[in-house]
Amino acid sequence: MKSIKILGLALAASAFVSCASEPSLQEYYVENxxxxxxxxxxxxxxxxxxxxxxxxxxxxxxxSVKKINLLALPVKENKEEYEAEKTKLSSILKDEKxxxxxxxxxxxxxxxIYFTGDEDAIDEIIVYGYDDxxxxxxxxxxxxxxxxxxxxxxxxxLQKGDVDVEGLKGITGMFNAEIGE
Numbered sequence: 001m002k003s004i005k006i007l008g009l010a011l012a013a014s015a016f017v018s019c020a021s022e023p024s025l026q027e028y029y030v031e032n033x034x035x036x037x038x039x040x041x042x043x044x045x046x047x048x049x050x051x052x053x054x055x056x057x058x059x060x061x062x063x064s065v066k067k068i069n070l071l072a073l074p075v076k077e078n079k080e081e082y083e084a085e086k087t088k089l090s091s092i093l094k095d096e097k098x099x100x101x102x103x104x105x106x107x108x109x110x111x112x113i114y115f116t117g118d119e120d121a122i123d124e125i126i127v128y129g130y131d132d133x134x135x136x137x138x139x140x141x142x143x144x145x146x147x148x149x150x151x152x153x154x155x156x157x158l159q160k161g162d163v164d165v166e167g168l169k170g171i172t173g174m175f176n177a178e179i180g181e
Contacts (some may be wrong), residue, residue: 016057025092025126025140029071037081043068054128061150065143086136089128098126108132121145 010140023031031038045065054062075082092098093114102111117123123144130136 023088023092024095025098025138028088028092029138029140030070032073037073039070039072039074040144041070043070058154061154062148064140064146065151067142069140069142070137071139072135074135075133075140076135082130082132082136086130089136089138093126093128101125105129115148117145120147122148122151125151 004162021112029040029052032038044067045062073082073085093112099115101113101115103110105111109129111129114126114128115122115124118127123142124145125141125143125146127139127141128137
């Protein structure tokens with residue numbers, strides 16, 4: 001009886017260790033955000049909206065989005081490090097909790113969009129991409145019970161000018177300066 005308990009405990013411990021050894025996207029982000037080789041930016045949604053211009057549905061949709069995390073590694077001279085990070089991110093996103101929404105691109109340039117949560121109540125949208133000339137990056141749109149249809153409607157409001165992206169121009173400028181464009 002004692003050996004069965006020990007065997008059961010050993011199996012439970014090994015299962016716990018094997019589950020804990022697989023890194024999550026959050027762990028990857030936290031691990032690399034302080035590394036000066038990476039560009040890391042946390043963007044609150046309040047930075048790029050004209051809230052007074054939004055209707056009630058748009059406000060509710062925007063309220064479901066908490067923040068956006070961006071993490072990028074420019075290629076610069078270190079192709080090996082770029083390839084290693086690309087492999088790490090691809091491996092993390094193979095976890096079944098990340099559901100592929102769409103992918104596009106070619107061999108040298110690729111982007112994939114994933115989500116976590118339920119299809120009608122998304123908790124996280126992940127945009128992963130790489131360009132062999134520029135680098136690799138991942139963006140996480142974090143929220144609570146985000147509705148994909150309403151998010152698409154909010155994105156369409158970009159065309160109408162309801163959502164002000166002026167606040168994001170400084171961030172994209174910083175990325176371009178870091179990457180060397």
